[in-house]
Amino acid sequence: xxxxxxxxxxxxxxxxxxxxxxxxxxxxxxxxxxxxxxxxxxxxxxxxxxxxxxxxxxxxxxxxxxxxxxxxxxxxxxxxxxxxxxxxxxxxxxxxxxxxxxxxxxxxxxxxxxxxxxxxxxxxxxxxxxxxxxxxxxxxxxxxxxxxxxxxxxxxxxxxxxxxxxxxxxxxxxxxxxxxxxxxxxxxxxxxxxxxxxxxxxxxxxxxxxxxxxxx
Ligand SMILES: Nc1ncnc2c1ncn2[C@@H]1O[C@H](COP(=O)(O)OP(=O)(O)OP(=O)(O)O)[C@@H](O)[C@H]1O
Numbered sequence: 001x002x003x004x005x006x007x008x009x010x011x012x013x014x015x016x017x018x019x020x021x022x023x024x025x026x027x028x029x030x031x032x033x034x035x036x037x038x039x040x041x042x043x044x045x046x047x048x049x050x051x052x053x054x055x056x057x058x059x060x061x062x063x064x065x066x067x068x069x070x071x072x073x074x075x076x077x078x079x080x081x082x083x084x085x086x087x088x089x090x091x092x093x094x095x096x097x098x099x100x101x102x103x104x105x106x107x108x109x110x111x112x113x114x115x116x117x118x119x120x121x122x123x124x125x126x127x128x129x130x131x132x133x134x135x136x137x138x139x140x141x142x143x144x145x146x147x148x149x150x151x152x153x154x155x156x157x158x159x160x161x162x163x164x165x166x167x168x169x170x171x172x173x174x175x176x177x178x179x180x181x182x183x184x185x186x187x188x189x190x191x192x193x194x195x196x197x198x199x200x201x202x203x204x205x206x207x208x209x210x211x212x213x214x215x216x
Pocket of ligand 1: 013014015037038039040041042045
């Protein structure tokens with residue numbers, strides 16, 4: 001299978017079981033939307049997908065390169081925006097202008113990254129992913145801090161990426177237009193509450209609702 005696949009994946013962070021038995025697959029052109037309350041493990045899921053965390057159990061298979069956009073811009077603050085994006089595009093065989101244009105940042109290319117506003121920095125982070133050539137985009141709360149125009153630009157870029165055979169896995173609290181996306185809704189679940197026991201220092205596990213791609 002081309003793309004990314006989670007099979008029976010479990011994740012523990014800080015000694016807490018966040019989720020287990022998570023299975024889904026995204027093939028070229030597909031998208032997944034991760035939802036759930038604060039702290040349930042959405043960012044952790046994306047970091048697993050990026051290979052930055054090891055799963056507690058299960059298998060994560062990727063056949064393509066990934067690019068992660070999270071709260072870390074991963075852009076040189078002292079460089080101009082154009083140069084900072086060029087660093088990534090340079091070794092990924094990407095296209096800085098594509099990223100700048102997609103997120104409406106061309107007029108800021110000569111501005112140092114440290115001078116960008118919060119929303120502009122978020123757009124720059126997304127431009128880094130768009131400018132690169134990674135087939136799999138991992139977007140953690142990509143709409144945070146974006147105005148309506150920037151959100152529309154992001155949705156257009158996602159659609160174009162998918163139309164070209166790209167894959168998008170995004171975690172978002174706010175609505176994000178991704179037609180036909182697989183829903184990965186992570187729900188916290190406390191076993192002791194269900195079993196009538198309480199007070200034990202037990203790991204909190206999680207149930208996951210998906211639209212057919214979760215088989216645990
Ligand atoms: N580096 C870490 N070490 C230990 N525990 C961590 C670490 N990072 C996150 N956690 C814990 O893992 C749990 C899940 O965090 P995560 O950031 O994945 O949640 P989230 O669903 O993305 O939350 P939010 O909606 O607030 O962004 C939280 O309880 C958090 O405290």
